[in-house]
Amino acid sequence: MFSYRHAFHAGNHADVLKHLCLIACLDHLMLKPTPLTLVDTHAGAGGYPLDGAQARTSAESDHGVMRLLAAAQDSPPPAAVARYIDVLSQFNPTRWHHYPGSPRILQSLMRADAGDRLRLFELHPTDSRLLRKTMAATELPASQIAVTVKDGFEGLKALLPPPAGPGGSKRALVLMDPSYELKTDYARVSQSMQDALKRFANGCYLVWYPLIARPEAHQLPRRLKTLANQAGRAWLHATLSIGQAPGDEPGMRGLTASGMFIINPPHVLAEQLREATPWLMQALGQGKGQALQVETSA
Numbered sequence: 001m002f003s004y005r006h007a008f009h010a011g012n013h014a015d016v017l018k019h020l021c022l023i024a025c026l027d028h029l030m031l032k033p034t035p036l037t038l039v040d041t042h043a044g045a046g047g048y049p050l051d052g053a054q055a056r057t058s059a060e061s062d063h064g065v066m067r068l069l070a071a072a073q074d075s076p077p078p079a080a081v082a083r084y085i086d087v088l089s090q091f092n093p094t095r096w097h098h099y100p101g102s103p104r105i106l107q108s109l110m111r112a113d114a115g116d117r118l119r120l121f122e123l124h125p126t127d128s129r130l131l132r133k134t135m136a137a138t139e140l141p142a143s144q145i146a147v148t149v150k151d152g153f154e155g156l157k158a159l160l161p162p163p164a165g166p167g168g169s170k171r172a173l174v175l176m177d178p179s180y181e182l183k184t185d186y187a188r189v190s191q192s193m194q195d196a197l198k199r200f201a202n203g204c205y206l207v208w209y210p211l212i213a214r215p216e217a218h219q220l221p222r223r224l225k226t227l228a229n230q231a232g233r234a235w236l237h238a239t240l241s242i243g244q245a246p247g248d249e250p251g252m253r254g255l256t257a258s259g260m261f262i263i264n265p266p267h268v269l270a271e272q273l274r275e276a277t278p279w280l281m282q283a284l285g286q287g288k289g290q291a292l293q294v295e296t297s298a
């Protein structure tokens, strides 16, 4: 069933968009001292060697994070990109060789003393083993980090609403980042979001999806907008397309565009992304069709 391995794609333009948004949301939520429940429903292996055989197979990071790092040498990046690079550089103290997946990013930003909890789900037998090993090395107590080999859509249900912190506040951030290997993932994402909003409408929910020529991929953000609007929640929809380089045939470079749909985004995120757009496009854009678009609820 599982042929998708994120190690082949780590650090590509889609990871840049996803993790840049993730870090910006986390930073904002962490301005308040009350504890956060962090959930990654499709966690992957946790971290990836950029020079490993899998990463070098199609060298996707060369068109993602590596281009970004090269551009940052030439012109100072805008604040949200600088912060993303800053978080990544903690994993690369001497040279760029490692790309942290979302679990490592979440773990590196969570606050042990504030009582934040991290809950990770991964179904792939090898990647879940790698994930356990990676997270065990962080030495945070099991009460704060749990890796579960279970369907992340199902696992999320039991975690919402999150437990109340001191003063009774309940806070959670959920990243939903399936591989969409199964066509049914699109419908499962919207069902899961519908259920999550019923259980806990105040959560910050981040959904990544590939922008590909498949009706489900175009229906998903429309469906998520409807769900968020019906629940009376604010949303942000960002899409990044690196475009097509001169001489490229459509589809020749694999995935060229993806989207992030965020329910209850930090109010500063749209502005941060818009401010970063010209720089990001200069860094990542390849030609025809390149664009970073940000749309928000009214």
Ligand code: SAM
Pocket: 002, 004, 005, 006, 018, 040, 041, 042, 043, 044, 045, 046, 100, 101, 102, 103, 121, 122, 123, 124, 127, 150, 151, 152, 153, 177, 178, 179
């Ligand atoms: N979130 C990771 C990151 O940003 O570093 C990448 C995750 S990757 C795109 C998607 C992962 O979901 C794959 O490792 C796949 O094995 C796993 N997966 C697929 N279906 C799943 C399910 N129903 N529940 C949990 N994990 C699943």
